[in-house]
Amino acid sequence: MAETTLTVAPNAWTKRTGTEKIIPIKTLWGRLDGIFPGLWRTRFPDELAIENWCREWAEGLYEEAVTFAMVKTGLEALRRRQGPDQYPPSLPEFIALCKAIPDFEEAFYEAQKQSSNREYGEDSWSHPAVYWAALDFGVYELRQTTWKASKTRWVRILSNRLSGPCSPIPKLLPKPVYKRGDPATAQAAMEQIKSMPWFRVAGAVGGA
Structure with missing residues (x-):
């Protein structure tokens, strides 16, 4: 594609971006x-x-x-x-x-399954909106509920996420490695775990 003047209103799609300054x-x-x-x-x-x-x-x-x-x-x-x-x-x-996405019920079951898989670094999401909706809903609560009981709330939360831009799904931090009998390293590893979004969400729900 040859270079064009591209005299269009500036937005994220027309501005040069990245190290290569692509449009x-x-x-x-x-x-x-x-x-x-x-x-x-x-x-x-x-x-x-x-x-x-x-x-x-x-x-x-x-x-x-x-x-x-x-x-x-x-x-x-x-x-x-x-x-x-x-x-x-x-x-x-x-x-x-x-904007294609599975129907809301299928997305609900996906969120339940993949939120559990994420603890082991084995999650696979069909769309970032499903991931963020799971966090908005509350991971712990999502795992305990049913589609019938939470249909209305889930549809509302996922619809809100689908109506706007979604950030990419964040990459998981590498699993901490520490040696037995090293309290300082073990404490640092525990702090790393506590900083993970899934841990914070579950802790907040559990302490409510």
């Missing part, structure tokens, strides 16, 4: 060109057409609070459904793919 919306154009080789590029007869696309999509993604992480989800969905009958998505179609 995210231009990078997205290139990714779609890679997923739909030939088919995508032929839709743009000149640089003005590319700039018009960048303007509309940058504004649309920004207004719909679509994050970079959510776009990754959308691109992965496009790759999975590739076939001879597949065509590049419209902006509304792509936004829907970016």
Whole structure:
């Protein structure tokens, strides 16, 4: 993709970012060109057409609070459904793919399971919103309740998370290693455990 003036309103999708100072919306154009080789590029007869696309999509993604992480989800969905009958998505179609998430009940059971798996570093989440909704709900309480008892509250909490940008799921700290009989090292390891978000949430609920 050649360099364009890109005279669009500044937002997260049009500002240069990262050490390489890339423009995210231009990078997205290139990714779609890679997923739909030939088919995508032929839709743009000149640089003005590319700039018009960048303007509309940058504004649309920004207004719909679509994050970079959510776009990754959308691109992965496009790759999975590739076939001879597949065509590049419209902006509304792509936004829907970016925000795709299991139904609320399935997400509830996912949160219960993955919050337990996270203690062992084996968690796998379908969407950052499910992870953050689990924290908002309360991890300890989430594990003790049922879908029937908490449906209304869970739907409200997850909907709130889906309505705005979600931060990436934080990486777990490495498990502390200490030698038996070394109180100072053991104490430092315990403080590290207490600083973890899951420990703090569970402790707050347990002490309530």
